[in-house]
Amino acid sequence: MTRRLALVGVGKWGANFLRTIVATGQDEISLIVSSKSREQLDAIALSKALLLTDISFIDSHVDEIDGVIVATPPAVRAAIVEKLLRLGLPVLAEKPLSLQRDESLKLIELARSVGVPLVEDFIHLFSWPYLKLNEQLGNNSPMEIVSRGSNRGPFRDYSPLYDHSPHDLAMILQVFGCMPESISMELQGVEGELAFGANIALDFGELGQADIFSSNTSAKKQRLFELRQGEQCWVYDDTSVDKLTRNGVAQNSALSSCSSIQLVLDHFCGRKEFYKQKKMLWLSQAVAEVLCRLEFQYRESIRNY
DSSP: OOOEEEEEOOSHHHHHHHHHHHHHOSSEEEEEEOSSOHHHHHHHOOOOOEEESOGGGGGGGGGGOSEEEEOSOHHHHHHHHHHHHHTTOOEEEESOSOSSHHHHHHHHHHHHHHTOOEEEEOGGGGSHHHHHHHHHOOSSSOEEEEEEEEEEOOOOSSOGGGTTHHHHHHHHHHHHOSOOSEEEEEEEEEEETTEEEEEEEEEOGGGEEEEEEEESEEEEEEEEEEEEETTEEEEEETTSSSOEEETTEEOOOTTTTSOHHHHHHHHHTTSOOSSOHHHHHHHHHHHHHHHHHHHHHHHHHGGGO
């Protein structure tokens, strides 16, 4: 099932989407909205896409596209997503939908009310190790999760809580399927207002607990998700050769030859359904709510540094 896609924003992640779509040929890039020149775009991947310099021009091309990927900076993302949803266009948006809780919730409610698909790209939800792990989980025992997302940088003009931790939160909340009963956070490795690490604890009562370490001041890159349930221990380590192990034994999957970007595109374009739309909107809402509470705790804690 080939889809005609538009791409808004061709930074790092937008370029990854462009390369993947052109390389696989499963979908067609019909339209690109970017400040980059045609020559710059062709250097990323050759396509015959119509190039627009402003999102306002997309109104005249609604009938020519089946969905839109929004990979702009988060400060301008919400307004673009809202415009596209009101035009009736399905949207795959990079995380976070917004840096403001109320803006995120407004978009989620809009998607629900107009019945237009909105998928927030928590990319690790669509990695084959996480999908495989998620398939194998039981539902009778409490779970203990340790999740780590850290690196030296990137240093942006917004809190690193909105950079690394949405991935951890999305995976954890998807597994538990409910909001935590309590949320707490302690800062460490503080180098500035927008450069720090955070130890985050989520308590899900009888269902279990999760601990997150999220940082842009770490010495090395980490993307680790370890889940224990009963006698089983799954470890998804995105920096390891063995991406997924179960009780120390390497796992594999029929999806292991597919990149996470290709899998999220397959989901968005309707070739595979990994999660129900209702669940994805709930997940976006839950992540926005938890991020808001963490940001509040961060603002209180940073005063001591």
